[in-house]
Amino acid sequence: MKALVLEDVQKAVVKDVPAPEIDHDGILIKTMANGVCRSDWHVWVGDHGIVQPIIGHEFCGVVEEVGHNVKNFKRGDRVIIPFSGSDGTCPHCIAGNTHLCDSFIVPGTAYQGGYGEYVAVPKGDRNAIHLPENLSFSDAAALGCRFMTAYHGVVDRVHVLPGENVVVYGCGGIGLSAIHIASSMGANVIGVDINDSNIELAKKLGADYTINSMNNDPVEAVKELTKGGADVSVDALGITETCLNGINSLKKGGRHLQVGVTSKKEAGFISIPVDDMVLNEKSFITTLGIPAYRFSSLLEQVAQDKLQPGKMVTRNIKLSEVEGIFEDMSNFKTTGTFVVTDYS
Template sequence: RFMTSFHGIVDRAQVKPGEWVVVHGCGGIGLSAINIASAMGANVIGVDLDSAKLELAKGMGAAHVINAKKTDPISAIFDLTGSGAHVSVDALGVTATCRNSIMSLRKQGRHLQIGLTTAAEQGEIPMPIDRIVTMELQLIGSLGMQASHYPSMLQMVEAKKVTPKAMVTGTCALDGINKIFNEMNTFQNVGVTVINNYN
């Protein structure tokens, strides 16, 4: 998750210091994207439906958080940024987060799609095409990261500029992984669980 977000934020979206970056979905991918964008000097906003995930997002570097269950995220983003985000990330891959990501961008903004769709979307999400055209928006897809890019990410980890350990909220044995997968599939988990016992 962390290297996937690193490639998306640094290599694909090319986030710059001072830019507004909004991350829709504060699971493992989203928390990683928040941490990395913050380390790149961006002003980061985390958006989710879960207050516990938003609290963790603050700890990962989000300057602002928006609970989309309680507030219209697009209006809140424009209130915070003035004219919309420079970069908006869909870290979840559902119709609502993808649409909100695109709609929260300023003119010539960059939508970064990291989240793959769920079974409900089956790989297809409707897009606000007229807005993409009239606002001259960029759509950027990102998946994984080439091994040759690992050194720059690991140097940032070593220098404590990024802190992937901060999003680890639990550990489990290998035989407990099915429970974790079920929680992930229903968006119940907060943070990241690491397997630390393979017996």
């Protein structure tokens, strides 16, 4: 099969490699679409170690083969693979929090991912979901980790309410997803970015106001727009500046949602204004993936056109174009979501 193979930091090569094999519990997927995610960029740029040579965790496709023990799928089924996979045995899985599974069965980390023409998904009955017929593969790939994580964060973790003021720092994939989801819930949404193209896309996805932080102090602008501060802030990037700006944009009693993970510069640590947060009862909340039982709710809203992840897709690309997208991510030049649909 064709695959994009990581040979070293910032070196990815399209080459022919053996197709993966499944065990009795696995499902072999012919990959039809895979989203290019900033989490992939973190691996490519060297922020995280290369565990699998073939990464990619935002994919969907068609079932090619099933193991003897698989009950819920057959050859030809259209499926999507939520990136937060699970094994069903740990205390978190038993409690319903499958996205926190101790086994962390994530494509591109625990097994080879969606930048290959075929993917062998372990424990297929648990880790694949039937894809609605009216949802295209490209749009489904846009549901990848960014959209499902934003959905779980905005809906389940910070519980955004109609009429609340929500500010989102970083209008990349996660940020645009958060903007779109919060807007669909009736919130007043502010999008902040340094890229005018991202800002324009944020408006199309439901942002009521936008701020270019290269030209304005975003914290002061948010406080002026909201008459004192936002109810909810979202850091969709993970750098010190966006994290602190999010916290400082909140009113008393506000909730900060941390979605973005740090780069090599922060190395996992950001100093936050604890005293201010205590004195003003500001909450710091995190989110990762989505529990399996919540995915059906997300898919239902997409199928009913209440949520439209396809609006984020800037372009469908070839596998050979992925490294160029990573390079643009390094310079914050990308707008929207890019989806690999051509593996030739």
